[in-house]
Amino acid sequence: MSELVIETQGLRKEYYTRRGHQVAVQDLDLAVPAGGVHGFLGPNGSGKTTTIRMLLGLAHATAGTMRLFGEPVPARLPAVVGRVGAVVESPKFSPNITGRQNLLLLSRSIGAPDTRVDAALDTVGLGGRGKDRYKGYSLGMKQRLAIAATLLKDPQLLILDEPTNGLDPAGIREVRDTIRGLGERGVTVLLSSHILVEVQQVCSAATIIGHGRMLASGRVEELVGSSTAYRVEAPDPAAARQVLVDAGFRVGEGLVVETDEPAGVTQALGTAGIWLTELTPVRRDLESVFLELTAGTQMGVAE
Ligand SMILES: Nc1ncnc2c1ncn2[C@@H]1O[C@H](COP(=O)(O)OP(=O)(O)OP(=O)(O)O)[C@@H](O)[C@H]1O
Numbered sequence: 001m002s003e004l005v006i007e008t009q010g011l012r013k014e015y016y017t018r019r020g021h022q023v024a025v026q027d028l029d030l031a032v033p034a035g036g037v038h039g040f041l042g043p044n045g046s047g048k049t050t051t052i053r054m055l056l057g058l059a060h061a062t063a064g065t066m067r068l069f070g071e072p073v074p075a076r077l078p079a080v081v082g083r084v085g086a087v088v089e090s091p092k093f094s095p096n097i098t099g100r101q102n103l104l105l106l107s108r109s110i111g112a113p114d115t116r117v118d119a120a121l122d123t124v125g126l127g128g129r130g131k132d133r134y135k136g137y138s139l140g141m142k143q144r145l146a147i148a149a150t151l152l153k154d155p156q157l158l159i160l161d162e163p164t165n166g167l168d169p170a171g172i173r174e175v176r177d178t179i180r181g182l183g184e185r186g187v188t189v190l191l192s193s194h195i196l197v198e199v200q201q202v203c204s205a206a207t208i209i210g211h212g213r214m215l216a217s218g219r220v221e222e223l224v225g226s227s228t229a230y231r232v233e234a235p236d237p238a239a240a241r242q243v244l245v246d247a248g249f250r251v252g253e254g255l256v257v258e259t260d261e262p263a264g265v266t267q268a269l270g271t272a273g274i275w276l277t278e279l280t281p282v283r284r285d286l287e288s289v290f291l292e293l294t295a296g297t298q299m300g301v302a303e
Pocket residue numbers: 015016017022023024042043044045046047048049050051194299
């Protein structure tokens with residue numbers, strides 16, 4: 001079994017507000033193994049930011065335990081923080097100096113070698129734009145510079161809280177490519193998002209939460225599950241439908257056959273002299289899984 005980079009057990013966070021006490025995270029057992037991009041998916045208000053803030057020592061847990069690289073946090077956070085980079089809020093960069101100068105200031109403040117700056121800019125695809133002033137950067141470039149800043153200490157774990165929020169499609173793609181590239185380089189990335197397509201496109205595994213609770217966790221293809229329906233294309237759809245119904249198949253609209261044995265579909269049609277032109281698996285996507293799991297998981301005020 002691979003090493004767990006992030007592990008929480010029974011994690012709970014309650015906030016006390018004028019409306020009562022708000023349970024933001026409850027009984028959360030999060031397990032993020034080393035390597036790859038791990039999606040942390042949940043609707044707005046489901047507890048993603050709160051969880052991340054607790055992991056980083058920015059908020060106190062009401063109950064439960066947390067470990068980063070096997071070390072209990074927050075007690076041992078100082079021992080592991082050098083291996084962790086995070087973009088939780090928009091970092092403050094100086095607008096009137098270049099992106100590269102901003103990173104140089106930061107790298108010197110943390111004692112990292114200057115050579116890391118150019119490597120970090122290259123990694124996020126800003127190698128050619130490092131000498132432009134920060135204030136001229138697009139939102140996507142600003143977000144990539146924020147990621148570059150976290151790379152200065154060469155982290156093994158990167159925690160990104162909704163990094164594509166507010167970006168246009170081009171910016172989303174730039175940041176997404178950057179995250180995918182980091183995962184391929186061996187950095188473990190925890191990517192919090194409520195954008196399903198993003199998680200499906202970038203992540204190898206995901207944890208889905210709703211109402212502060214874990215709803216599902218695993219590799220994306222496991223979460224999505226294997227296909228149990230196939231769309232049939234045939235020259236005479238009405239005839240094909242009749243043959244399939246007679247053979248005992250459940251046939252839905254658009255000649256979608258519910259079965260986990262596509263060979264049986266081919267055989268039934270072939271025996272009747274109907275040669276299908278296409279047999280396509282109808283896959284559930286992460287969005288349908290997410291919507292099924294999170295239906296009715298609105299955050300509420302605890303009694
Ligand atoms: N400082 C706070 N005081 C009181 N309640 C809070 C505080 N921070 C968060 N909450 C509540 O805790 C719940 C979880 O919020 P959180 O920001 O962790 O969710 P999220 O999944 O990150 O949402 P989003 O996708 O909108 O960022 C919400 O109901 C929120 O209103």
